[in-house]
Amino acid sequence: MAYETVLGLEVHIQLATKSKLFCACPNEFAGEPNTRVCPVCLGLPGALPTLNAGAAAMVARLGLALGATVHARSIFARKNYFYPDMPKNYQISQYDLPIVTGGALDIGTSEAPRPIPITRVHLEEDTGKSAHPEKHGDREETRLDFNRCGVPLAEMVSEPALRSPDEAFAYLTALRRLVRWLGISDGDMEKGSLRCDANVSLRPVGQEAFGTRSEIKNLNSIAGVRNAIAAEVLRQAELLDRGERIVQATLLWDQDKERLQVMRTKEEAHDYRYFPEPDLPPLLFSAEALAAETRALPELPLARARRFEKELALPAYDADLLTDARDLADYFEETVTAGAPAKAAANWIGNDVLRTLKETGGTLATFRETLPPKRLAALLVLAAGGTLSSKLARDLFAILLVEKGEPAELAQKHGLVQESDTGALLAVAEGVLDANPSVVADFLGGKDKALSFLVGQLMKQTKGRANPTVAQEVLREALGRRGAPR
Amino acid sequence: MSRPLWQESASTIADGVDKGTLAVDDVVRAHEEVAAAWEPHVHAYLTRVPGGIRPDGSADKPPGRKLLNGVPVAIKDNLCTKGVATTCGSRILEGYLPPYDATVVRRLKAHGAVIVGKTNLDEFAMGSSTENSGYGTSRNPYDVSRVPGGSSGGSAVAVATGSAAVALGSETGGSVRQPAAFTNLLGLKPTYGRLSRYGLVAFASSMDQVGIFSRSASDGARTLAALSGHDPLDATSLPGPALDFDALDLGEGAARGLTVGVPRALLGEGLDDDVAEGMRIVEAALKAAGATVRDVTLLPPSSWVATYYLLATAEASSNLARFDGIRYGLRKPAGNVLDLYRETREAGFGAEVKRRILLGTYALSAGYYEAYYGKAQKARRRIQQDLTAALEGCDALLFPTTPTPAFKIGEKADDPLAMYLSDIFTIGANLAGLPALSVPAGFTGGGLPVGVQFTARAAREDLLYRLAAALEHQLSDPMERRWPTKPS
Numbered sequence: 001m002a003y004e005t006v007l008g009l010e011v012h013i014q015l016a017t018k019s020k021l022f023c024a025c026p027n028e029f030a031g032e033p034n035t036r037v038c039p040v041c042l043g044l045p046g047a048l049p050t051l052n053a054g055a056a057a058m059v060a061r062l063g064l065a066l067g068a069t070v071h072a073r074s075i076f077a078r079k080n081y082f083y084p085d086m087p088k089n090y091q092i093s094q095y096d097l098p099i100v101t102g103g104a105l106d107i108g109t110s111e112a113p114r115p116i117p118i119t120r121v122h123l124e125e126d127t128g129k130s131a132h133p134e135k136h137g138d139r140e141e142t143r144l145d146f147n148r149c150g151v152p153l154a155e156m157v158s159e160p161a162l163r164s165p166d167e168a169f170a171y172l173t174a175l176r177r178l179v180r181w182l183g184i185s186d187g188d189m190e191k192g193s194l195r196c197d198a199n200v201s202l203r204p205v206g207q208e209a210f211g212t213r214s215e216i217k218n219l220n221s222i223a224g225v226r227n228a229i230a231a232e233v234l235r236q237a238e239l240l241d242r243g244e245r246i247v248q249a250t251l252l253w254d255q256d257k258e259r260l261q262v263m264r265t266k267e268e269a270h271d272y273r274y275f276p277e278p279d280l281p282p283l284l285f286s287a288e289a290l291a292a293e294t295r296a297l298p299e300l301p302l303a304r305a306r307r308f309e310k311e312l313a314l315p316a317y318d319a320d321l322l323t324d325a326r327d328l329a330d331y332f333e334e335t336v337t338a339g340a341p342a343k344a345a346a347n348w349i350g351n352d353v354l355r356t357l358k359e360t361g362g363t364l365a366t367f368r369e370t371l372p373p374k375r376l377a378a379l380l381v382l383a384a385g386g387t388l389s390s391k392l393a394r395d396l397f398a399i400l401l402v403e404k405g406e407p408a409e410l411a412q413k414h415g416l417v418q419e420s421d422t423g424a425l426l427a428v429a430e431g432v433l434d435a436n437p438s439v440v441a442d443f444l445g446g447k448d449k450a451l452s453f454l455v456g457q458l459m460k461q462t463k464g465r466a467n468p469t470v471a472q473e474v475l476r477e478a479l480g481r482r483g484a485p486r
Numbered sequence: 487m488s489r490p491l492w493q494e495s496a497s498t499i500a501d502g503v504d505k506g507t508l509a510v511d512d513v514v515r516a517h518e519e520v521a522a523a524w525e526p527h528v529h530a531y532l533t534r535v536p537g538g539i540r541p542d543g544s545a546d547k548p549p550g551r552k553l554l555n556g557v558p559v560a561i562k563d564n565l566c567t568k569g570v571a572t573t574c575g576s577r578i579l580e581g582y583l584p585p586y587d588a589t590v591v592r593r594l595k596a597h598g599a600v601i602v603g604k605t606n607l608d609e610f611a612m613g614s615s616t617e618n619s620g621y622g623t624s625r626n627p628y629d630v631s632r633v634p635g636g637s638s639g640g641s642a643v644a645v646a647t648g649s650a651a652v653a654l655g656s657e658t659g660g661s662v663r664q665p666a667a668f669t670n671l672l673g674l675k676p677t678y679g680r681l682s683r684y685g686l687v688a689f690a691s692s693m694d695q696v697g698i699f700s701r702s703a704s705d706g707a708r709t710l711a712a713l714s715g716h717d718p719l720d721a722t723s724l725p726g727p728a729l730d731f732d733a734l735d736l737g738e739g740a741a742r743g744l745t746v747g748v749p750r751a752l753l754g755e756g757l758d759d760d761v762a763e764g765m766r767i768v769e770a771a772l773k774a775a776g777a778t779v780r781d782v783t784l785l786p787p788s789s790w791v792a793t794y795y796l797l798a799t800a801e802a803s804s805n806l807a808r809f810d811g812i813r814y815g816l817r818k819p820a821g822n823v824l825d826l827y828r829e830t831r832e833a834g835f836g837a838e839v840k841r842r843i844l845l846g847t848y849a850l851s852a853g854y855y856e857a858y859y860g861k862a863q864k865a866r867r868r869i870q871q872d873l874t875a876a877l878e879g880c881d882a883l884l885f886p887t888t889p890t891p892a893f894k895i896g897e898k899a900d901d902p903l904a905m906y907l908s909d910i911f912t913i914g915a916n917l918a919g920l921p922a923l924s925v926p927a928g929f930t931g932g933g934l935p936v937g938v939q940f941t942a943r944a945a946r947e948d949l950l951y952r953l954a955a956a957l958e959h960q961l962s963d964p965m966e967r968r969w970p971t972k973p974s
Contacts, residue, residue: 044814
């Protein structure tokens with residue numbers, strides 16, 4: 001039977017605030033266990049939370065970027081359950097009145113939008129970490145690290161609107177781009193900055209009602225999400241094909257073994273006994289604060305891609321590529337503003353700049369210090385003006401990365417100026433023909449391809465400085481003198 | 487001075503220490519001698535600190551002058567003291583040494599106070615007699631066969647016997663006012679948010695407040711002035727500055743022009759004759775002091791106790807979840823983590839705490855939430871509105887503090903409902919977040935203290951202390967108080 005996959009994702013986004021959500025401890029990754037803790041994040045008796053307003057503002061920003069409702073008033077709630085790495089044995093979260101409801105995350109391209117509706121985004125605190133049990137002396141012990149306790153998390157819940165593992169992949173990719181774009185998270189799934197739970201169910205194609213769902217937890221890479229969902233879709237389809245019932249369950253994805261394990265079934269589900277957090281007053285956003293946050297919102301990736309297409313006449317492929325990250329789009333746009341032709345800038349940034357970053361493992365931020373948009377633009381202007389061939393331009397690009405100075409001056413210094421003088425090139429051409437009589441004969445005998453060999457030889461003689469168009473012209477002219485013109 | 491140092495007021499001590507006419511060591515020693523003599527009979531303290539916890543170089547600077555220089559203060563053992571045992575009267579926190587001071591403790595130190603010890607309480611402040619303490623019951627110094635009240639019983643006994651000039655307790659539903667009434671003291675439950683809860687081990691966070699025991703209005707107001715003012719570490723702390731003690735008029739005319747409402751209909755059956763007599767004495771004294779007394783109508787308080795116990799136990803069930811044997815306090819090792827939780831909590835908590843955790847867990851459970859917790863929240867809002875409305879036409883409301891004077895040890899220990907019902911008059915202020923002050927109102931024929939209380943609008947503790955001061959001028963000079971007699 002043919003089934004339709006129905007997916008909803010719950011993603012925890014670690015917010016990149018300076019301090020934790022309810023105390024002044026630094027919000028940093030890793031560190032010696034239990035060194036970034038205080039009475040508040042350790043949940044010591046008597047300690048009380050106070051809200052880091054920066055974290056709430058980040059959730060509001062995400063909500064605005066999703067086109068969602070950011071509520072003027074939301075409520076913190078306690079989620080009660082016992083777990084050793086959660087020191088209060090309750091988590092401060094939000095329940096029936098979250099900061100953000102509605103909105104959509106577009107996982108499509110500038111040409112083919114695919115908005116996925118969002119249910120809610122709320123703010124909550126992270127837990128600590130339990131190490132795997134280990135032998136210490138003659139005892140097996142589980143060691144606890146509370147450094148992560150109280151790190152701010154935005155939990156974003158999608159509607160069950162995704163229809164394939166590939167769409168889940170696209171959702172996480174789009175979300176990662178968005179949170180980085182907004183500067184609210186490093187979005188690094190491997191570091192746990194994005195953590196995803198997936199709700200998966202199948203229904204016969206054409207059926208309206210949802211099937212029984214399972215929840216997959218512990219997904220810590222974007223590829224892992226796709227693989228785990230694909231495995232679960234397969235498992236459910238096999239069960240349904242055999243006429244068996246899906247049991248509502250929570251599954252764990254084992255990344256190493258690429259396998260799903262049942263963690264608990266519905267019967268063992270928690271009653272979290274949510275109730276309003278009495279230690280924190282309602283979270284309020286004034287109309288002015290929201291207006292200011294709206295004004296500060298950067299132009300979003302898809303809008304920017306569409307503008308690149310419209311205003312700069314870029315193909316959709318280039319526009320999408322350049323809006324993969326905000327700093328990349330900024331770099332591109334600044335290069336164009338500095339005078340570079342848009343398409344050339346797109347090509348150079350999309351190919352040479354990105355390749356260089358990949359090869360050196362560097363960031364765009366440090367790369368820009370070496371090659372600011374203005375400097376790249378100067379290079380592209382030289383190339384566009386015909387002063388530089390693309391070969392020479394690439395040579396100059398390499399020089400710009402290691403040597404200081406204006407591109408035009410460096411081109412002069414290194415003799416990277418295109419030779420377009422017909423007389424000078426004709427002399428070289430004659431020499432090339434003299435040195436290659438058999439190739440000349442081939443050409444005159446009708447082998448057109450022989451010309452490109454001769455062009456190559458001419459370029460070699462001129463160390464690549466010959467203007468390729470002029471080079472072809474003079475070679476044809478010289479060849480013409482040695483035989484029938486073709 | 488004709489009077490022994492331990493009988494002196496906080497004001498006299500602070501002034502004397504300021505002027506250099508009193509030595510802090512002498513003050514502390516005098517109070518320690520009282521404690522040593524009384525402790526075998528009353529068991530006020532869980533920890534006594536020889537020489538007291540003195541302010542050291544790390545103490546904060548007070549915003550104004552030091553108000554409590556050299557004043558011996560006892561504090562309830564659910565307020566965190568850095569490096570000094572803080573048990574909450576529970577075996578589950580035996581040996582626990584907090585790494586930080588509660589905000590009110592820091593402010594005491596900033597004002598030069600000397601913390602003489604940590605006082606006994608009902609476990610996690612759950613009770614009305616100290617009989618629920620994991621470390622033995624405190625006794626009423628006016629009759630050692632009776633309870634001193636609770637949960638802040640130890641603090642009350644300390645001030646009543648003179649081993650401390652003032653003391654801090656905490657209230658969730660009358661735990662300062664009720665023991666104050668039982669021991670001839672003033673007991674203040676400030677407005678919710680008036681005193682920082684940072685470092686007060688939580689019972690029911692939406693009602694918990696640090697409270698103040700004193701033998702006079704002046705000493706109580708002085709202590710409130712030292713401890714109040716916004717605390718950025720407590721998100722529920724009220725904005726604004728501390729009470730301005732120097733601007734407060736506690737003279738003979740302190741109550742002139744004030745209007746006091748009496749919810750007459752509430753004072754019907756079940757009210758002890760001695761308590762009713764206390765109400766009459768106070769009403770007459772208020773009139774004599776130039777205040778207007780008039781009747782006000784309140785909705786019957788029949789829903790108060792149910793509302794209070796649903797909300798308080800629900801919050802407690804969550805607040806007390808952290809005591810699990812993993813990070814601090816008692817741990818009963820077991821084969822797996824679930825058994826470790828079970829056995830630690832089974833051994834560490836007393837019966838009343840377990841009862842309240844179970845009640846609260848039930849009230850918050852899926853399927854029951856709306857019927858219990860949700861309904862109680864609605865009832866709470868109605869009670870708030872009712873008390874607020876009654877206070878629109880007057881400056882304060884006058885109630886009995888308790889239906890009866892101090893009861894016998896063991897009398898209600900096996901009847902939790904009877905114990906809960908004794909909170910009937912106090913919990914309204916906690917549910918509404920309003921300030922309330924219990925003041926002495928004479929003695930029974932058998933020599934037991936009686937108390938009545940005033941409730942005012944939010945942040946108007948000044949009115950409460952003015953009324954109390956007026957009564958002192960009319961009824962009895964606090965410096966000539968009737969001290970309890972030590973059993974031989």
